[in-house]
Amino acid sequence: MAQERRVISVIVMNEASVLSRIVGLFSGRGYNIDSLTVAPIPGSKYSRITIVTQGSIRVIEQIIKQLHKLIPVLKVYEHEHLVEKEMALVKFPVTECLSDIAALCGAYNGQIVNVGEDTIIVNVADEPHRVSNFLKAIKRFHPKEIVRSGVVAMEM
Amino acid sequence: MQISGAQMVIESLIAEDVSVVFGYPGGAIMNVYDEIYKQSGFQHVLARHEQAAIHAAEGYSKTTGKVGVAMITSGPGFTNAVTGLADAYMDSIPMVVISGQVPMSLIGTDAFQEIDAVGISRPCTKHNYLVTDAADLPRILKEAFYIASTGRPGPVHVDIPKDVTAQIAEYKYPETVELETYKPNVKGNLRQIKKAVDAIAASSRPMFYLGGGIINANAAEEVRELVKMCNIPAVETFMARGTLRVDDTNLVSMLGMHGSYAANMSMSETDLMIAIGARFDDRVTGKLSEFAKHAKVIHIDIDPASISKLVPADFPIVGDVKNVVNEMLPLAKEKVDGERYASWRETVANFDKLHPLTYEDSDDVLKPQWVIERIGELLGDDANITTDVGQHQMWAAQFYPFTRPRQFTSSGGLGTMGFGFPAALGVKRGDPERISINITGDGSILMNIQELMTAVEYKLPVINVILNNKYLGMVRQWQTMFYDKRHSSTDISLQPDFVMLAESFGGVGYRVKTKEEFDAALKDAIEKNVVALIDVTVNRLENVLPMVPAGGSLFNMMLEYKDK
Numbered sequence A: 001m002a003q004e005r006r007v008i009s010v011i012v013m014n015e016a017s018v019l020s021r022i023v024g025l026f027s028g029r030g031y032n033i034d035s036l037t038v039a040p041i042p043g044s045k046y047s048r049i050t051i052v053t054q055g056s057i058r059v060i061e062q063i064i065k066q067l068h069k070l071i072p073v074l075k076v077y078e079h080e081h082l083v084e085k086e087m088a089l090v091k092f093p094v095t096e097c098l099s100d101i102a103a104l105c106g107a108y109n110g111q112i113v114n115v116g117e118d119t120i121i122v123n124v125a126d127e128p129h130r131v132s133n134f135l136k137a138i139k140r141f142h143p144k145e146i147v148r149s150g151v152v153a154m155e156m
Numbered sequence B: 001m002q003i004s005g006a007q008m009v010i011e012s013l014i015a016e017d018v019s020v021v022f023g024y025p026g027g028a029i030m031n032v033y034d035e036i037y038k039q040s041g042f043q044h045v046l047a048r049h050e051q052a053a054i055h056a057a058e059g060y061s062k063t064t065g066k067v068g069v070a071m072i073t074s075g076p077g078f079t080n081a082v083t084g085l086a087d088a089y090m091d092s093i094p095m096v097v098i099s100g101q102v103p104m105s106l107i108g109t110d111a112f113q114e115i116d117a118v119g120i121s122r123p124c125t126k127h128n129y130l131v132t133d134a135a136d137l138p139r140i141l142k143e144a145f146y147i148a149s150t151g152r153p154g155p156v157h158v159d160i161p162k163d164v165t166a167q168i169a170e171y172k173y174p175e176t177v178e179l180e181t182y183k184p185n186v187k188g189n190l191r192q193i194k195k196a197v198d199a200i201a202a203s204s205r206p207m208f209y210l211g212g213g214i215i216n217a218n219a220a221e222e223v224r225e226l227v228k229m230c231n232i233p234a235v236e237t238f239m240a241r242g243t244l245r246v247d248d249t250n251l252v253s254m255l256g257m258h259g260s261y262a263a264n265m266s267m268s269e270t271d272l273m274i275a276i277g278a279r280f281d282d283r284v285t286g287k288l289s290e291f292a293k294h295a296k297v298i299h300i301d302i303d304p305a306s307i308s309k310l311v312p313a314d315f316p317i318v319g320d321v322k323n324v325v326n327e328m329l330p331l332a333k334e335k336v337d338g339e340r341y342a343s344w345r346e347t348v349a350n351f352d353k354l355h356p357l358t359y360e361d362s363d364d365v366l367k368p369q370w371v372i373e374r375i376g377e378l379l380g381d382d383a384n385i386t387t388d389v390g391q392h393q394m395w396a397a398q399f400y401p402f403t404r405p406r407q408f409t410s411s412g413g414l415g416t417m418g419f420g421f422p423a424a425l426g427v428k429r430g431d432p433e434r435i436s437i438n439i440t441g442d443g444s445i446l447m448n449i450q451e452l453m454t455a456v457e458y459k460l461p462v463i464n465v466i467l468n469n470k471y472l473g474m475v476r477q478w479q480t481m482f483y484d485k486r487h488s489s490t491d492i493s494l495q496p497d498f499v500m501l502a503e504s505f506g507g508v509g510y511r512v513k514t515k516e517e518f519d520a521a522l523k524d525a526i527e528k529n530v531v532a533l534i535d536v537t538v539n540r541l542e543n544v545l546p547m548v549p550a551g552g553s554l555f556n557m558m559l560e561y562k563d564k
């Protein structure tokens, strides 16, 4: 069956073991997690977990139902129209062509955020597939380290 | 009221109207056991192994419909209990299991008898808690009982560090549960229910597919009425045995891997499957793509995740089975005319005539199926039946004449050898007026044989009928059929003397090789009202038939097995 990429937001009680319940559900039932982000929702006792996953329609439907079954889960959204953003941090040797790097960053809502003796760090924040493109494009500048944040999403 | 965490546990159990706790003490739970010693609100039954304590609580729950309660210590006490938790989870049995844990200051230090209990129990419980403050205990225990017994029932595990049971805090048992994130949906959607009844009325070969959820929901009465009113044939899953009376004319026995020819054929031919509280287990459906291939599907279940998980439902109805069936009754009365299905009923009856569920009796050797039929003839409705796991379990499900829900308790989802005897203790404790029979195998009985001591101590006169084939019979059957008779590690003819074994614990043992001896032994054990092991020598190489080989289609049954 055709695999679909889906972004699922899960609103959960802010309590100790909730993340392990979610992650355990995915590993125990053999579902994929492409990325996962968690943070408290300001001014509430809830957190939002954003999960990017892949599966057939049947599997996605099961994932959503199984998430609902977990006791500390308040809501599960499967997004249709959404804004997705992801951030990446990349470290380069200062010996690379910094102006080219800076220009590329600019095209992906990014900038240089730290300059050290031997390395610089840049960040970009954009749609996930654009972040992937950016990471491809900067390969020739010999990045020493790459950190992706995982996706956050909001319904339009 | 300012009391200790340990006292809160006692008070809460009493507030929940718990009358028996099955358990086993140890270091981390000692504060609670000290309070158990002082109280008189409930009985504590000391099992002789933690796994058995959980199974006993399961049996108690199964027979009474109440939440089963068990108590264990940290580390090895907890790990011994895990099989029981998993068993209760797979069969949706409402349970609250309380374990001790090392003091909070030692958690994470690899302390003596420390194990990440909630980490281990998470995938085999409906929910679990690590209590970090005694002030939370009343709320947590209230929630635990509520979660265990509502929605799709299941076990809830509460892990309590030793210092929390010593901690003094304010106790007031909450009257209600406020769980913003857990609201089980009990009412079925009425529009959907109407559509389903219309579909029944329009169908020509409808079939009820009755599952264990009916028994969990205490809805057997309603389902009996619905089946009768519609006059539609019904098959039961293993877990649903006893939903319909054995003499109900619409009952077409059990379906699935060891289901009857008629049950499996009619499921293959139906044009409308009415699944109630069933979950399409692979032992039921066989090859999924061929299962009830021509049928539209009505699926009624409390658990939305069960619906369309394996077979897409045309009429999904999420809700409590009792509630939904009650809504269906007046609609069915108005719209469904049983006359319509007369020729279909005849077809189903002909399937049954063609290949009835039967066996070949013998004068030379006892047949295990005969033993089960005989218990049924002699005791029928008066007995509660538990089983272990294996061939004997399937024969019990096939041949015992069940007449009521909760009469049959067996490990279906997990298939746990060693379940039967301790579960029978819980059944006897919950329903002392009835005779408690555990139909077991020579392999399984040794997996919790130490419970003879519990049974004798607490005067729980369970009668264990060992269908002794000197084999791990079910595995041997597969080896015979699918592994060219290489009976690898399944010959268990080296055995204890079961009579002496029973007697050494203070029970009574019987050795049985003939029909007369069996009748005499059963009669004697019942009259003496003792804990008994009846060691019945049965035909060694008997096979459970019919059989749908794993992954095969239901309509391709092996009806007989000819030795090559």
Ligand SMILES: Cc1ncc(C[n+]2csc(CCOP(=O)(O)OP(=O)(O)O)c2C)c(N)n1
Residues within 6 Å of the ligand: B388, B389, B390, B391, B392, B393, B415, B416, B417, B418, B440, B441, B442, B443, B444, B445, B467, B469, B471, B472, B473, B474, B475
């Ligand atoms: C704890 C556990 N271990 C292994 C199995 C696999 N198993 C299923 S049936 C069976 C044989 C059971 O033998 P016995 O109790 O003598 O019953 P019989 O099939 O001979 O009636 C085995 C080993 C199991 N179900 N549970």
Ligand SMILES: [Mg+2]
Residues within 6 Å of the ligand: B390, B441, B442, B443, B467, B468, B469, B470, B471, B472, B473
């Ligand atoms: Mg055996």
